[in-house]
Amino acid sequence: MTWMTVVAWVAGGMLGMAAILTVVRAALGPSMPNRAVAIDVLVAVLVGGLGVEAAYNRHTDTLPILVVLSLVGMVGSVSIARFATSDEPDESDPERIDGTEGSR
Amino acid sequence: MRLFLDIASAFCLLSGAFLALIAAIGIARFNNLFSRMHAATKPQVLGMLLILVGIGLRMEAWSDLGLLVLVAVFQLLTAPVAAHMLGRAVYRTGGPDHDERIVDEKMPAD
Numbered sequence A: 001m002t003w004m005t006v007v008a009w010v011a012g013g014m015l016g017m018a019a020i021l022t023v024v025r026a027a028l029g030p031s032m033p034n035r036a037v038a039i040d041v042l043v044a045v046l047v048g049g050l051g052v053e054a055a056y057n058r059h060t061d062t063l064p065i066l067v068v069l070s071l072v073g074m075v076g077s078v079s080i081a082r083f084a085t086s087d088e089p090d091e092s093d094p095e096r097i098d099g100t101e102g103s104r
Numbered sequence B: 001m002r003l004f005l006d007i008a009s010a011f012c013l014l015s016g017a018f019l020a021l022i023a024a025i026g027i028a029r030f031n032n033l034f035s036r037m038h039a040a041t042k043p044q045v046l047g048m049l050l051i052l053v054g055i056g057l058r059m060e061a062w063s064d065l066g067l068l069v070l071v072a073v074f075q076l077l078t079a080p081v082a083a084h085m086l087g088r089a090v091y092r093t094g095g096p097d098h099d100e101r102i103v104d105e106k107m108p109a110d
Helices: A003-028 A032-057 A063-083 B002-029 B033-057 B062-092
Strands: none
Touching (some): A003 A032, A032 A063
């Protein structure tokens, strides 16, 4: 039990708490953009966890996973922002009823 | 030398994990979307870069540095795009705090 083990456990514990809190927000989040932000942070926390593990064990097997996560993490937010912007589409706005979204 | 590198790496890893925890607390407790986006940027950029530096300081071969730089570059490229598109879409559809804004430079006068 070297001091580096303690460091890894403390960092892992903080990252685990962070993951739990972001999952709670993704479950509660009142609208889809809130969930997208929470999932973005969850991806960042995941990269951090894999990174702490790789640094502790001095191996680099998981680094390609970090590359993929940092690239793919964007897709969720962008697609939600593009297609699911509002939870309650207001019927009083005429340009949303006939399907044309204006300059959006 | 090795001990010094390990200490620096441990500092970077702990700082990155601490930033992630702070941001998660902010995400769970802040009450509207733009405040949560403000908290969300901390682990996405600075926290992740700190953890990548922490990995780099404990590496044993220089050849792994390329992948780390690649992760950092991709994260720095994609995180602003996602945040920009999300904030823009929410802003265009009214947003959560429509009446609480002090300065609103883009809203048409109606």
